[in-house]
Amino acid sequence: MQFAIDVKxxxxxxxxxxxxxxxxxxxxxxxxxxNYSKMLSIPxxxxxxxxxxxxxxxxxxxxxxxxxxxxxxxxxxFTALFCRYGSIVHSVVQHAAPSQLQADYLFAIxxxxxxxxxxxxxxxxxxxxxxxxxxxxxxxGSTIAQIEVPPPAQIRYTxxxxxxxLWCYLERGLDRLSPLARLVVxxxxxxxxxxxxxxxxxxGEGQKxxxxxxxxxxxEGYQQLEAAVPQDIRDIYxxxxxxxxxx
Numbered sequence: 462m463q464f465a466i467d468v469k470x471x472x473x474x475x476x477x478x479x480x481x482x483x484x485x486x487x488x489x490x491x492x493x494x495x496n497y498s499k500m501l502s503i504p505x506x507x508x509x510x511x512x513x514x515x516x517x518x519x520x521x522x523x524x525x526x527x528x529x530x531x532x533x534x535x536x537x538x539f540t541a542l543f544c545r546y547g548s549i550v551h552s553v554v555q556h557a558a559p560s561q562l563q564a565d566y567l568f569a570i571x572x573x574x575x576x577x578x579x580x581x582x583x584x585x586x587x588x589x590x591x592x593x594x595x596x597x598x599x600x601x602g603s604t605i606a607q608i609e610v611p612p613p614a615q616i617r618y619t620x621x622x623x624x625x626x627l628w629c630y631l632e633r634g635l636d637r638l639s640p641l642a643r644l645v646v647x648x649x650x651x652x653x654x655x656x657x658x659x660x661x662x663x664x665g666e667g668q669k670x671x672x673x674x675x676x677x678x679x680x681e682g683y684q685q686l687e688a689a690v691p692q693d694i695r696d697i698y699x700x701x702x703x704x705x706x707x708x
Contacts, residue, residue, distance in 0.1 A: 501561050502561060504565070506544050508544060508624065513697055514537060514541050514697065522545070522593035523584065525541050525542050525545075529580070539579065540693075543572060546593075546594065550571055550598075551565075553601050553605075554567040558610055562616055563610045566618050567605065568620070569620065572625035574600055626694065633689070634689030656675040660675055
């Protein structure tokens, strides 16, 4: 499996599965207050039917959040929440997006924010004290208020090709690469530098790495990224079977 990554603007391509995800650069901070009444379509999420997620159908929101926090090496609990509330979140972001593409883009940004916050949220001792649907709506509303959605021409993103859970775990995996492997991967895939230029740059930075060693560092980066993506996420979205973690 090979990955291609461009991190500025954030851009991830999973070559072996044909997955492409492009972000149109750093989101502006200008508030977006326009309300769009035109009805857009709410996407379906076929991953909901995957056996891994079907096995979690009876779990409560609280249980899924707790398990997500206890087992960060597994992606199925976050993905189960995504499937459960994806339609609701999308219906909310539609009010801030004049087109389907912009709504899908904002939808993915909202779930990226939810993913970041979910690991830090504190569970109340009272099971009834936390309304997860309201919490999700608060995070979604905050995301809408902080982001001005770029025009469609600047968005290269397809929801079906890169669902938010897959993108979130790919981004997390990219952050976990060793610095040198990450740098070589980014220079190869994002900057389109050849091996000679990469080697010359690294030597200028004090890293005496010969040209013939660059492919080894590139392979190492791909392998690290693949290993950093939870096995259940690879199984759900990429059909990559393996030894799934069990509780």
